[in-house]
Amino acid sequence: MAAEHSPEETVEVSDRPTPETADPGPAQPEEAPNGASSGGETTLSEEERLEAERRSGQDRRAGQDQRAGAAAYAAAQSAAPQRPAPAGAEDVPDAAEAAAGREAAGAAATAEAAGPDAAPEDDEGRQVQQDLQELTSRAQKADEYLALAQRTQADFENYRKRAAREAGLAQERGVAKLAKELLPAIDNLDRALKAMGDEHSQYAEGIRLVHTDLLSALQRVGVEPFSPEGELFDPQVHEAVAQQPIDGVDSGHVAEVFQQGFRLGDSVLRPARVLVAA
Numbered sequence: 001m002a003a004e005h006s007p008e009e010t011v012e013v014s015d016r017p018t019p020e021t022a023d024p025g026p027a028q029p030e031e032a033p034n035g036a037s038s039g040g041e042t043t044l045s046e047e048e049r050l051e052a053e054r055r056s057g058q059d060r061r062a063g064q065d066q067r068a069g070a071a072a073y074a075a076a077q078s079a080a081p082q083r084p085a086p087a088g089a090e091d092v093p094d095a096a097e098a099a100a101g102r103e104a105a106g107a108a109a110t111a112e113a114a115g116p117d118a119a120p121e122d123d124e125g126r127q128v129q130q131d132l133q134e135l136t137s138r139a140q141k142a143d144e145y146l147a148l149a150q151r152t153q154a155d156f157e158n159y160r161k162r163a164a165r166e167a168g169l170a171q172e173r174g175v176a177k178l179a180k181e182l183l184p185a186i187d188n189l190d191r192a193l194k195a196m197g198d199e200h201s202q203y204a205e206g207i208r209l210v211h212t213d214l215l216s217a218l219q220r221v222g223v224e225p226f227s228p229e230g231e232l233f234d235p236q237v238h239e240a241v242a243q244q245p246i247d248g249v250d251s252g253h254v255a256e257v258f259q260q261g262f263r264l265g266d267s268v269l270r271p272a273r274v275l276v277a278a
Contacts, residue, residue, distance in 0.1 A: 175223065179264065179269055180270070183262060183270060186211065186215065189211040190211065223264050224262065225260050225261070227272065228254050229254055230253060230254060233252055236271075237271055238254065240276045241273050243275070244278050252276065253276070254274040254275070254277075255274075255277040258274065259272065259273040260272055
């Protein structure tokens with residue numbers, strides 16, 4: 001049997017908003033195309049759960065970093081010497097200490113983020129740097145020793161050449177000194193050969209042999225005699241004893257050699273004494 005309603009109740013019911021006039025409320029999700037079902041809603045919930053876990057992990061790491069920074073700051077505070085605070089400044093924070101705390105917290109966070117593999121890498125880098133420095137130092141020492149050895153070798157070569165040159169000069173001076181002492185004897189043998197006649201031919205032959213042996217000995221050590229007869233007079237190697245007109249000889253040429261000269265290499269031991277045609 002249907003319930004009866006009073007007029008007041010009917011008015012009250014009629015004043016309520018109808019579905020057409022009521023607030024539509026939050027928009028309902030559209031139906032997924034191609035027959036998609038509630039599986040999409042399950043995927044969206046899974047992504048939200050992963051995002052929430054990631055944020056939770058970040059919050060935990062941030063909390064760990066803050067705790068590590070606070071611990072490092074407390075350790076720095078306990079290790080640092082306590083300075084007497086000025087009067088009336090007990091409650092004023094120290095900016096340097098605050099900055100040190102922030103730096104310690106940052107260092108702790110960096111060390112924690114780097115992980116346990118950072119320390120071995122730093123040790124390996126320091127070892128490599130030390131090895132490079134040692135190799136560089138050894139290379140510099142090797143270059144110094146090489147330069148020293150090269151200078152020593154060059155000095156020795158110069159000394160050897162100088163000693164050989166001085167020895168040669170000394171030998172040449174000795175030969176020249178001995179030759180000059182023997183030249184008067186050779187001149188006397190020449191005069192004796194010219195003065196002997198045919199009656200003393202046996203003695204002349206012996207003197208000639210001695211004279212030849214002396215000249216051969218001097219030639220073996222580089223001493224050579226020279227007789228410039230008929231040559232142009234040269235004051236560097238000739239000594240003019242007299243000058244007079246000579247028939248058949250051009251002026252300025254050697255007409256007669258009174259005493260032959262001797263030279264040792266390019267140096268003249270004794271100039272030849274000559275007569276020059278005027």
